[in-house]
Amino acid sequence: MRFAVIGQKVVPESLLKSPSPTLPISKISSIPTPQQNLSFHFNPEIQAVLQGKQLLMDDLPFSLEEIQEHYENGWLTYRNGIEFHGKTVLCQRCGNSDSSWFASFPCARCGESCIYCRRCLIMGRVSACTPLIGWRDPDADGRTNIAILSSMKLLQWTGSLSDGQREASGRVEQAVISGQELLVWAVCGAGKTEILFKGIEQALARGQRVCIATPRTDVVLELTPRLKAVFPEIPVASLYGGSEDRHNHAPLTISTTHQLFRFYHAFDTLIVDEVDAFPFSVDETLRHAVKNARKPESTVIYLTATPSRSWQRECRLGKRAYVTIPARFHRHPLPVPELIWCGNWGKQLEREKLPDNVIRWVKIRLDAGKQALVFAPKIELMKKILTRLRKLHPDIESVYAEDPDRKEKVMKMRNKEIPLLLTTTILERGVTFPDIDVAVIGAEAEIFTESALVQIAGRAGRSASHPTGDVTFFHYGRTEEMLRAKRVIEEMNREATKRCLLD
Amino acid sequence: MNLFSPKRCLICHGEIEAEISWRSIFLNRTKEEAVCRKCESMLLPIEGEKCTVCGRELDLSFCEGSLCLDCIRWEKDESWRGCLEKNISLYHYNDFMKEVIARFKFRGDYCLASVFAGKLRSVLKGIPGDYIVPIPLSAERLYERGFNQSEALIVGAGLKPVPLLARIHSEKQSKKTRRDRIHLPQVFRLESQEKLTGKNIVLVDDIYTTGSTLRHAARILKEAGADKVSSLTIAR
Numbered sequence A: 001m002r003f004a005v006i007g008q009k010v011v012p013e014s015l016l017k018s019p020s021p022t023l024p025i026s027k028i029s030s031i032p033t034p035q036q037n038l039s040f041h042f043n044p045e046i047q048a049v050l051q052g053k054q055l056l057m058d059d060l061p062f063s064l065e066e067i068q069e070h071y072e073n074g075w076l077t078y079r080n081g082i083e084f085h086g087k088t089v090l091c092q093r094c095g096n097s098d099s100s101w102f103a104s105f106p107c108a109r110c111g112e113s114c115i116y117c118r119r120c121l122i123m124g125r126v127s128a129c130t131p132l133i134g135w136r137d138p139d140a141d142g143r144t145n146i147a148i149l150s151s152m153k154l155l156q157w158t159g160s161l162s163d164g165q166r167e168a169s170g171r172v173e174q175a176v177i178s179g180q181e182l183l184v185w186a187v188c189g190a191g192k193t194e195i196l197f198k199g200i201e202q203a204l205a206r207g208q209r210v211c212i213a214t215p216r217t218d219v220v221l222e223l224t225p226r227l228k229a230v231f232p233e234i235p236v237a238s239l240y241g242g243s244e245d246r247h248n249h250a251p252l253t254i255s256t257t258h259q260l261f262r263f264y265h266a267f268d269t270l271i272v273d274e275v276d277a278f279p280f281s282v283d284e285t286l287r288h289a290v291k292n293a294r295k296p297e298s299t300v301i302y303l304t305a306t307p308s309r310s311w312q313r314e315c316r317l318g319k320r321a322y323v324t325i326p327a328r329f330h331r332h333p334l335p336v337p338e339l340i341w342c343g344n345w346g347k348q349l350e351r352e353k354l355p356d357n358v359i360r361w362v363k364i365r366l367d368a369g370k371q372a373l374v375f376a377p378k379i380e381l382m383k384k385i386l387t388r389l390r391k392l393h394p395d396i397e398s399v400y401a402e403d404p405d406r407k408e409k410v411m412k413m414r415n416k417e418i419p420l421l422l423t424t425t426i427l428e429r430g431v432t433f434p435d436i437d438v439a440v441i442g443a444e445a446e447i448f449t450e451s452a453l454v455q456i457a458g459r460a461g462r463s464a465s466h467p468t469g470d471v472t473f474f475h476y477g478r479t480e481e482m483l484r485a486k487r488v489i490e491e492m493n494r495e496a497t498k499r500c501l502l503d
Numbered sequence B: 001m002n003l004f005s006p007k008r009c010l011i012c013h014g015e016i017e018a019e020i021s022w023r024s025i026f027l028n029r030t031k032e033e034a035v036c037r038k039c040e041s042m043l044l045p046i047e048g049e050k051c052t053v054c055g056r057e058l059d060l061s062f063c064e065g066s067l068c069l070d071c072i073r074w075e076k077d078e079s080w081r082g083c084l085e086k087n088i089s090l091y092h093y094n095d096f097m098k099e100v101i102a103r104f105k106f107r108g109d110y111c112l113a114s115v116f117a118g119k120l121r122s123v124l125k126g127i128p129g130d131y132i133v134p135i136p137l138s139a140e141r142l143y144e145r146g147f148n149q150s151e152a153l154i155v156g157a158g159l160k161p162v163p164l165l166a167r168i169h170s171e172k173q174s175k176k177t178r179r180d181r182i183h184l185p186q187v188f189r190l191e192s193q194e195k196l197t198g199k200n201i202v203l204v205d206d207i208y209t210t211g212s213t214l215r216h217a218a219r220i221l222k223e224a225g226a227d228k229v230s231s232l233t234i235a236r
């Protein structure tokens, strides 16, 4: 679209009463925001659709005249979809600034060659002439009636917290009250969902909007009924690719990290789960989404079992507020990985062989009837390992991310119909089996980062009835990542002992 | 573009393997690869025996001689006979192609036109044509999409689109039956005063569905004196 700057406002070309020079919106360096007219009767339907969002004109079932009228009265904002900073181009919606994700086209809307972002195209094209439209609440904003909410008992939960959880829960509550950032560094199996309940209750009682963002859709689907159950009075919106809750302005939102792109200054408390997980850690743009989705004054809680090295450093230096839950809910220490050299296993594999100590490890588990999860760095290697191991037991299976039988195999493993499951690193998160030993073959491979190895080790000893398990990294040369993973796990156990969180 | 940044597949954004550039050196290929091998393998060219009018792959139970049943029906009708000289469609409209075209046309991913540029250009050069004409969009539809996909395909192939036609009615055809579409009054009008007598014209569109859009366009061009009107679509 083309706009003209007239006094303290911009006007779309098609609504101009007399001819004025116009520009594609991205060429207007600062778009004025008219003063808010508090006596203006805004359309509550527009508010319902737009509040806390950043949407395109095409997403709005209202006339341009009505949208412009809300803008002129200060109830609606226009922002540039694409921004130019010298030579770099930035998509304001998804934060993309990687030139390989931009293209341009002769645009019928602005009549110029128009750059567009291909990264977030699926949500509707943002190009250099696209305004992002947002809602502007008056300062004492349209919060739910605080008096009513705070007089109600919102949290209906009778479970109990471990000592480690209780401390973290308190810190989360504090962060919500004081509007700060907090990193919750909780070991695999610590139970991190429950520690959020009190903090969420505090936020809701203050009439705040709360969002939990997590990278995976299955976690959204699992969390939604859980939170609806503990906050029965609160409407909960559940957002993931293909969900129907799109325009739902609920006090509590559970969303995939990806869906955060639709939000703008929406949340007073934003909880970001698995900060380190794919795709968040790889995807700079998702950081941008978090920045956009939170209100300027807001609380952000990051949850992770494996913070990045730079975050770990910031924690140590006191530059980042954090709290750890170094022990599992069942009060047993984390299994510490054993690092075992197994020679050039790749070469042996070419002759359909595996190192003796690896074979011995597998045999011991098979003989004892103890289930095992064995990680390999690549699918092709995994298939070769499978051929070799099946000579030991025909029921051994392998599974990888795109495996069409993935669900079925995981189920069979749960039912103990599979003695040993081979897998690629993709299964490292989320999937838990109660009583297993864990091994990595080829732990020196590049994909086995510190965080991946900590996650892998975290698969063992998960249940209270079987709180122990062996973790073995077979390698052809120790890597820094392996040593760090081991050190981090040992540190957590030490801290847990010191804080009396272990039995 | 950064010298070291890898070339990326326009469809899946995966890296295009260096191997391919080696292959192109050995085979002395100068063509720039726009898509990776995996995506390329999913674009299925229309091959084998084709209907001599519409270019579809002939299915023995749905044809008579070298014409498919659809074309036989069109050719039986006096007002449509011989309107469209010949259509060539490059690829099968399989699920993959549906996705690519939907992203191109409805999501507005303009640069996907380049996926077809090479093949489109070489095929267009083999069809005798004085003008390459895009199927027009209505003004509202053009604004909505931001560009005309037929025009984008022609420009992408490095050729010059000649806008001889304009829309009269809106494009909202999809809910109408084939019968409605065939008997619809004029959809296009001549936009240009250009003398068409004796000219050969090639129409370009993204998909050949029933052939009625292309035939409507062809008929008006024939009525204006064009000698032959052929067409080219990406998929059918």
Ligand SMILES: [Zn+2]
Residues within 6 Å of the ligand: A091, A092, A093, A094, A095, A096, A117, A118, A119, A120, A121, A126
């Ligand atoms: Zn974008």
Ligand SMILES: [Zn+2]
Residues within 6 Å of the ligand: A001, A024, A107, A108, A109, A110, A111, A112, A113, A114, A127, A128, A129, A130
């Ligand atoms: Zn534009």
Ligand SMILES: [Zn+2]
Residues within 6 Å of the ligand: B009, B010, B011, B012, B013, B014, B035, B036, B037, B038, B039, B040
């Ligand atoms: Zn590709």
Ligand SMILES: [Zn+2]
Residues within 6 Å of the ligand: B051, B052, B053, B054, B055, B056, B067, B068, B069, B070, B071, B072
């Ligand atoms: Zn035919």
